[in-house]
Amino acid sequence: QVYLVESGGNLVQPGESLTLSCEVSRGFHSIATMAWYRQAPGKQREFVAIRDANGPTNYTESVKGRFTISISGDPFQPTVVLQMNSLKSEDTAVYYCNIAGWLTDRTGRRNYWGKGTLVAVSS
Numbered sequence: 001q002v003y004l005v006e007s008g009g010n011l012v013q014p015g016e017s018l019t020l021s022c023e024v025s026r027g028f029h030s031i032a033t034m035a036w037y038r039q040a041p042g043k044q045r046e047f048v049a050i051r052d053a054n055g056p057t058n059y060t061e062s063v064k065g066r067f068t069i070s071i072s073g074d075p076f077q078p079t080v081v082l083q084m085n086s087l088k089s090e091d092t093a094v095y096y097c098n099i100a101g102w103l104t105d106r107t108g109r110r111n112y113w114g115k116g117t118l119v120a121v122s123s
Contacts, residue, residue, distance in 0.1 A: 005115075006097050008021050009119045010120070015086060017087065018087065020036070022097030026077065029101075030101055031078070032100045032101050034051050034080045035047065035048070036069060038093035039094050040090075040092060051071060053101075066085050080097055080099070091121050092119060094116040
């Protein structure tokens with residue numbers, strides 16, 4: 001079993017920055033992708049940013065140029081970071097960390113999720 005724990009959510013004003021982190025409780029056998037999703041009040045969860053284990057990244061259009069996904073530490077037990085700049089009120093949501101990979105050499109590829117951290121952008 002593995003736990004993904006997000007942190008860094010806060011109440012900020014428009015234009016400010018936040019850094020979200022996702023800590024992983026144990027190492028993976030192999031990781032395919034690491035990503036951030038978000039769910040705004042009354043809306044479905046949506047994709048925000050993704051980083052392939054080999055490096056390439058992709059972002060939803062509304063955050064391009066403002067958000068950056070990166071990793072630090074052991075690549076099999078990474079800390080997944082989302083740097084968010086120039087925040088807007090429409091960025092308000094619960095942000096979830098996601099890792100797709102193989103936890104052991106005996107498990108298939110699965111999606112693992114954290115419980116989320118709240119980002120509120122308001123003046």
